[in-house]
Amino acid sequence: MAGSVYVAGLAPGVGKGTVALGVVELLSRRVARIGVFRPLLSRTGDDPLLTLLTERYPVMAPYAESYGVTLAEARELVADGKWEELISRIVERYREVERRCASVVVIGSDFAAGPAAGGDEMPRELGFNARLATEFGSVVLPVVSGEGRTTESLAAAARSAYHSLVALDATVLAVIANRVPDGLEVPADAGLPVPMWAIPEVAAVAAPTVAEVAAALNATVITGGEGALDRDVHDYVVGAAHVPAVLEHLTDGALMITPGDRADLLVAASAAHAAGNVTLAGLVLTLGEFPDRRAVEVIERLNTGLAMLVVDADSYHTIAAAGRIEARLSTGTPRKVEAALGAFEESVDTAALARLLDVARSSRVTPLMFENDLIDRARAERRHLVLPEGTDERILRATETLLRRGVADLTLLGDPAEITRRAREIGVAIGDARLVDPETSEWRDDFAERYAELRRKRGVTLDLAYDVVRDVNYFGTLMVAAGLADGMVSGANHTTAATIRPAFEIIKTVPEVSVASSVFFMLLADRVLVYGDCAVNPDPDAAQLADIALSSARTAAAFGIEPRVAMLSYSTGSSGAGADVEKVAAATAVVRERQPDLPVEGPIQYDAAVDPAVAATKLPDSAVAGKATVFVFPDLNTGNNTYKAVQRSAGAVAVGPVMQGLRRPVNDLSRGATVKDIVNTVAITAIQAAAR
Template sequence: MYVAGLGPGVGKGTVALGLVELLSRQVARIGVFRPLVAGPDPLLELLTSRYPVMAPYDESYGVTLAEAAALVADGRREELVGRIVERYRAVERRCASVVVVGSDFSDGHEDGGDELPRELAFNARLANEFGSVVVPVVRGGGDAAARAAYHSFADLGATVLAVVANRCTPGAAHPTGLPVPAWSIPEVPAIGAPTVAEVAAALGGTVITGEQAALDRDVLDYVVGAAHVPQVLDHLVDGALLITPGDRADLLVAASAAHAAGNVTLAGLVLTIGEHPDPRVVSVIERLNTGLAMLVVESDSYHTIAAAARIMSRLSTATPRKVDAALGAFEAHVDTAELSRRLDVTRSSRVTPLMFENDLIDRARANRRRLVLPEGTDERILRAAESLLRRGVADLTLLGDPAEIQRRSRELGVELGDAHLVDPVTSEWRDGFAARYAELRKHRGVPLDLAYDVVRDVNYFGTLMVDAGHADGMVSGANHTTAATIRPAFEIIKTVPGVSVASSVFLMLLADRVLVYGDCAVNPDPDAHQLADIALSSADTAAQFGLEPRVAMLSYSTGTSGAGADVEKVAAATKLVQERRPDLPVEGPIQYDAAIDPAVAATKLPGSAVAGRATVFVFPDLNTGNNTYKAVQRSAGAVAVGPVMQGLRRPVNDLSRGATVKDIVNTVAITAIQAAS
């Protein structure tokens, strides 16, 4: 696919990113290619680092703009095309699909002048040489622009797959009257707005205060501070970067105080004419704990604002929040199912970690659910919440003091959008939850006044939200122990009828497959009946996530090669599984090597439907399971997603206290899928 922009600033990076993301769910061997690069290319760096593409950055472009200009100046235009095509073919030979991002240059570029081929004709020529279908991208809505884009390429012999009108007025209708699909993506300020770091780099500014999170804030507007404090405060808006001379201590303190008080959420402060603020002023501002960056630039206010207004942000590895916003916009407004159908790409039989993770996000978005995150002030939770909301993965409720959550989000520059903020201490639900908990625990002698205190705990409150139907699932554990997270679920949610014990699995994402390991987190030493329940729950979880369950009941013995109480427990559990689910492929007792390696299986258990092909591995006890998953995770470089709780009536999942933002996003997506099943 050849993504071609018609004009500057159309945002074809958003479309290219969305297409590569879509393909990553379908094929394992993806390529990206840019015919021309002017220098280090942020978009190409992003795509080659974010996705498991088959060619590295240095092999994923044709020629540099300087090389192209030299060839054109020498009258060697066909050689230029030939070099680009040759480089493209080298990428194409290694890939099932390639996304090509067209050139950025326009006529009159300083390196090539009018000698460079006209952009549209050049891109159409390359698309035809590559054998690519074209996705033209235009800026703004309207049928006329979309039709012009379609015919411009069709008239040059290119095959147009679809047309995308990007950066449209919100609510704009999709273009009509074309023989191919056309979609409109609205303008998303967070995508095009530069970050404070990008402003600092463009202006040659010196950062005198502010951590990396402060530099990652989006700059949505500029306000020049030249008037008195009241007038400037009237003009401050959310996302504004205040530009003022460094000697205006009154404005610096007033703006910082307005930000700290929550009157406005600023992007940062820029001090002009090279004037550093008085240290006493800096001390006051730091005590306000605004989390804002403060920059000093040498130019005056007029030239600073003029230069700042010309800064364009680009999607890059340094702007992960913009990447989330871009993907969210693409996925929300482009019919990806129709696009996939038109691409007619055969799904790979391999399941790579990225394919699996992207499939989680896709499935969660398709059946959007309401989830509660009890740890509403944790930085990782807030950053994950922003990513989830931007991608449209779930509707979120964050627990905690709303003022504190908002203060932390302002400090971090995190946008929580439509997230619902609930304080368990003051919530109108607290009385009802206390009565419900007292009723559930009356056999334990829990009185109403004690229940009233218990339910102010965020994990109990969140679990009761799930029980009451205010949320479809819960994810916690970033700064709580496993026991603190899942004990309320055992007391309130309880297990599915017919399942004696709740348990957990880890989804182990290896280089070319996904395996299910259970139970590695909850039950220390299950008996045979509990082990059978764990096996059946694990098989159901595997099927829930698109994996064909073939269950290996692990032991230190394969078949009848060994004896002992531990082997007998696994043999008894296997028999129970076979009796309860005769349709389920299960083998046990079996050793790990015989379960996963076809060569070993052929020797130890020839003819087995599971040996050498197992997808679900059930460990005999927690000691074995926990150590094995960690050994595989660290030694084989596997991604361990989980623990994923199973056997509960409604989904509640635990996070590792070392969970990353990505881990939290994956776990929330898993919980949403469980809730929808």
């Protein structure tokens, strides 16, 4: 197994951060103990990429221990002729990280600010990185730039990278070309004995955000919140002419730079953005001039959602400085991170890369491993899902992430103009999503007829059905029933009942299941447990409880969790009596009868189900006690309180509720769901759809 992979850039600005991020993401799905390491910190202050990796992933060493030396320390040692001491210090620091980890990703030094930047006395970057890779025992993943290349020159650059590193005794795993122009034909192997992959130039990754521009220009932010500062800057336009000329030159993603006293241009550009003529990134006012108060009031009434910055420099020096700003992956650019991961996963054969690394999957399952595995599995069998709450900001942000990561194809319900306007206001890209308005959809008549026929015995007329299917949850459920979508996720601003009632009426349960139910995936520090039912059935009888147990076991198995079912009660075995205990005992007997090969134990107390020491005392011969993975609660009161207690007290991540027992997947979100929760739930729903 390759315990260490060294990501080395072969030129300044090749975007090796995207590759390092992608490799760490890949490893995080397979091993529980990963590390990241930068031999040389070339930036003053915190390194954005190292900070991102140490905070995003459960790496075994904190930031302060995940680098070798600073640039200042390296220069001092080399100036004193202590080159070998420099190498020794870096290797010693690396070994401290390596000892804790199953795999380590090393991010090589930067050409623009590494040892070579110190002058002729500093060694060349390539030799420096090759030497360290050899000392670490790392395989090398070189990254070459595709900017401005032809097919022939790209192949030549890849061959040069490979042979240069091999000549320095490095072991090259594969070659990656990054920032390859759209339309460039990429050579299949470029004449290399190792694989070559090409990642295209992605504007959302290469473009700096308004926040990065503000920081680089030392600007004062006078309007605009976090969402406004997160917009990508794809172009710069200097506002110096009259209004019609400037409007002619405004482009989507442009940051307009103009003197602060040009209220006419500020109002005109803001109006063009609000009207949808153009989608700007923001406004920069030069010369330290703050805009006229009356103009600001007009702009605020337009509700553009744009940031307005003020800088002291003039327009010429501002545009010159802005042009030198380099976008960076960091904790402050989550959309950029998702776009980079999407580009890496779309372009690199991650299964082949994992084989080259020969990384064995860990027996432990951490929360991040489980969540990343969801994304990976959903991408592998991409499905089409419908999200009824198309104007909700969280849904829109999740949609952008899901589309960029290739998790699913999506339909958003709502007025397309309103969805588009809302997406433009918060600066997210949802261009590949299908937008459908239930009010005007061509499917509405057919859906009304379907629903009226289904509910005819309940007194539903065609006229009533025509009104009912306007509801986004009913419309989305009918899309699933008609095969126009593979599943549905809703509930960000609807109650659980409003989300799942249409599913009960239209989709209904699978034939062998009497009741639909739900589970939560409880992501603990080193394992994933399944809790059911904690959201739907208040007081199931014995037959329903058996159905819940069998459905929960199937759900666990579908997501890679070996089902060992604990039928929970306040009594273990025959130690207690009462109607509640008898119900659990009867349900357990039904489960054993219907699926004899399924490991199940009940009645059993929670401690005996989860703790091997307690199990050895109470049920020493049980195949489930002490190692249960699926926990079936006797009623909703017990289940809901328990999952919340574990979530809040033990720091577990609760993913769900995940509906089960329906003919097609429909899942409910908490009204407090985060963007991450939505992404996970969509991935789960896509996996359920693929399984059916």
